[in-house]
Amino acid sequence: MNIRPDYRHAYPVLAMLIALVTVGLTVRYLLVPETFGEYGYYRAAAMDDEKAIQPRHVGRAACLECHDDIAAIHAKDVHSSVECETCHGIGDKHVKDSSSPMSPADTREDCLVCHRQMDSRPGSFPQVDLEKHYKFVGVKDPSIACVKCHSGHEPLYLSKDLHSARLHPLIQQCNSCHIGRTDETLKKPDMHPKIFQCDYCHADLAKSFAKGSHAKVSCTACHLFIKDNAFSGRIVRNTNPKFCLLCHQKSAFKETAGKDNAAPPVIDWPAHITDVSADTPDPKRPCVECHQDQIHALYTKEAHHAM
């Protein structure tokens, strides 16, 4: 006898299972967002949400479109690694509407954010102890803004593009001395030329410099040393008159050198250049053309190699 199996008892269970699965799938469909799991356990569209945010820093290239004159000056001086927006604030509004102001970045605090003297700043980075600096250049008004003398775009008025400056030969060319040298000095680090001590090699210049009026100024104040990396650096000899005027320009907020103070002598510029060369007053004429003897003896190859 062939008995057909009776499945009736299973129908409610089956119905319940189907209902459960349907409810489960519906709940899952409602709860799990679209694009979830495309790349991993997250919503792939969240990346698009993040991408949709509009950038607010516009970058140097956008500034350059209108301010190419300033950008050209800025690119050659020591602040060339500083983005416009680092000092002037974000420019998203300004590029859309030029009447929307940027920060002028002309207060003393704006400069001191980077240049305040701090023991934790790298030693090679220029830092200012205000009291000492004002005494050195003879500033009598301590509330004066840095930008009265130093332009933020070209703080040192370099006479030459920083990046085209020559590499210091000693730092660049170890091999020029080290190849073919077999004597004992090669194995004695104590006898190595003190390459970061200018007077070690340039003794003749240092001697005449110490007698001159600039004796308390460091060599690298005018012969700027820019470290490219740990092994090489560039020397920029700054002969721009504007650079000399940082100390020697006559200003209402500066002391005029007297007998009892050590402030640098100041001159009235550009009246001075018309006074001394009335026929061809060239404001770009380097001060050292006339004043070299007050600084140090001229560098000559003969003297250097005779050393």
Place this chain on the structure above:
Amino acid sequence: MPCNDISRRTVIKQIAVGATGTLLLSLFPRLSFGNGESSGKTKNAAGKRPLYAYAVDTSRCIGCCACMRGCRAENDVPKDRYRTWVERYRVLSNGEVQVDVAANDQFVFQDPPPADITKAFFVPKLCNHCEKSVCSQVCPIGASYETPEGVVLVDTKRCVGCGYCVQACPYGCRFIHPETHMASKCTLCYHRITRGLLPACVQSCPKGARMFGDLHDPLSHLSIFMKQRRYRVLKPEMGTKPKCYYVDLDIEVI
């Protein structure tokens, strides 16, 4: 009621077929996998999907905190919360290490009490965008995730603000946003880097102490930098495999 016509053999056979089928189906890649929109499909110059990473040359940092200002302006970071910050370390002659942060509106370091200092330096910090990010692992709803480009992000439409990720991050890089009450963190400026721009902190840094790049592009600035320099990561013992590499990191920091 006996069911004589279904033998034990048939049942076992059917179960075996079913199990094998399920197994095969589960192994089969989902049709939608990796088929999304542009996200994660971005290609770099070498034709590969980029892997973004970050490097910090601590010896270059001057502690001006331009990065913190840049980040706040770019990302509307709320007051008293930081997506990136600069720590100042001062090692005193008695061995004591003092650490502080310019945690004020101007982001200016306060004058510390005078002390006999052996050495002092700055260390910029930010999200390490770990390869095995703990914060993403602990998120119960998949609101914290790593993009295929290696950036750790928060899904601002899903986050419920439970704060597990804030607790989990060994580097303290996350916070709960006081207004949205969701987790918030450094996005490596995902909206900028996917447009080919630099993160705001990298762009703001006047000394080039912060570097960003694509590790899958052998000619990227970062790849070259990492070939030339020796670097280390923060808290390597955590096993999080951070992708923020530090050059000249001192023993006090790790």
